[in-house]
Structures are given as C-alpha cells and as structure tokens.
Amino acid sequence: MVPDAHAGDPPADGIGGCLPGLPGVDALRMPDPWWPWRGLRWWLAHPRWWLRSLWLLPLVLLLAATVSVAVGHGMWPDDSVSGWGWWWRMGLALGLAFSGGVAVWLVALPVVMALALDDLVAAVRREHGLPVAAPPIGRVIAAALSMFRRTLPMRLGWLGVALGSGLLGPAAPLVALYATCVVTASDAVDTAVGAETADPAIRQACLAADRASIHAGALAMLPLAAIPLLGWLLLPPALVCGAALRRAQAPPRIPRM
DSSP states (O other): OOOOTTTTOOOOSSGGGGSTTSBOHHHHHSOOTTHHHHHHHHHHTOGGGHHHHHSSHHHHHHHHHHHHHHHHHHHSOOTTOOHHHHHHHHHHHHHHHHHHHHHHHHHHHHHHIIIIIHHHHHHHHHHTTOOOOOOOHHHHHHHHHHHHHHTHHHHHHHHHHHHHGGGGGGGHHHHHHHHHHHHHHHHHHHHHHHTTOOOHHHHHHHHHHTHHHHHHHHHHTHHHHTSTTHHHHHHHHHHHHHHHHHHHHSOBOOOOO
16 A cells, blocks of 8 residues: 555544635535646636746756656666567666656655745635735745655655556556656645645645545546646646635535534
C-alpha cells in the first residue's frame, strides 16, 4: 500500500467539516471525478489568468525534462547488449527516465502552487462573492513548506510508486502519471483550503476528508496528463481552479445539533 498523509487524521464529516462555517457535508461527501475538468473550463474561459498562472511551470518542466533525459541517456543500452536484453534495457531506460522527471515535479510542486497559483483561488472566490485574504508572501511560502512536511509520507509513497514503476518498462508512464495526478490534486485542494485558513492541522484534515474525490479527480485527469508538455502545463491550474470552485459553490455547512 502507498503511505498516506491522511492516515491518522481526526475524522471530519466531509471536507467542510474541517472548520465551522466552511462548505458543508452533503455537497462534498460523495466522490466527484469531474471537478478538475470544470476547473479547466473555468481557466480556459478567463484568458487573462493564463500567463499569470503559468509563468513558473515551464521552468519546472525544463528541470524535470533535463533530469529525465540525463537518466534515460545514462541507462540506455550500449552495443554490448543484444536481442531481447536490448529491448528490455531500452524499456527500463525509458521508464526510469520518465519516473525521474516525475520525481522532480512532485518535489517542486508545493512551491509552484504557493507562488504561481494562489491568485487563481482568489479570482474564483471573488467571482463568487467570497472574502479574499492577502497574506505576505513569506507566510504563504512558510505555510506551503509546513504542509510539505506534513504530507511528506504521502509524497514519498507516491514518489516510490513513480520511481518503482520504472521497473515495469513501457507501463511505467501510466503508473507514474497517476502518481503525479494524485499528488497534484492533493496540493490543489490544499491551495484552495489555504485561502480560508493557514492552520496546517486543519488543512491536513480537509485533505483527509476529501481523499475520495482527490483520487477520483486524479483518475479523470489521466487523459490530459498524458499529453506531452501541454498536459502538464494545464494540469495544475485546472486542478486548482476545480478545487476552488468546489469550495466556493458548496452550500453552508449544516450545524450539528
């Protein structure tokens, strides 16, 4: 099993059960696989946010691609390998190369979310008439690093899945893509929750409460993530906008009697 950052968290009655007055129980309890695609539709309908939300992602992709090429080049079979052994080594090299790029992506993602995509959450909240806080950038980065520490078991688990999938040869990209989508969706939900509270314990509880929809959304986004370069550029803003829309459109929390 993959280590889960959400294990051991206090129970929460849906994502809105994390904080009094936050979006509520019924709207967010059932797994919803299509929230990332609604987020992509919102992002595409607002062109003024395209460049503002993508400025950092190409740099991360360039770094990931550099690592991927270096790993693939180092593992590529030489002339001393022939027959089925050559094909196996080639598949292994491609799998490990892809997994290495995914590893860079998963490590850099929290900082990218904090620096480049927080404004998307604010835009969605303004559109729905919700209050928007403007904390100092230092506090935003500190909160992102705190959540990185709290979700480290989950990240290491999915990183292990991504790297280990390299041993599967040609099947590695699909497994590594799913690992990428799960971690990216988790960070997107945390970014949306971060607009309402900076408390890392509450944010982690909200991730635990929304675990089913995170995995469902990650699975639904596999076709987009499978598009080379373009898919990885669109994946983070689509997930962040989708998570922000889910929270903004949920009805008020039903108080317990």
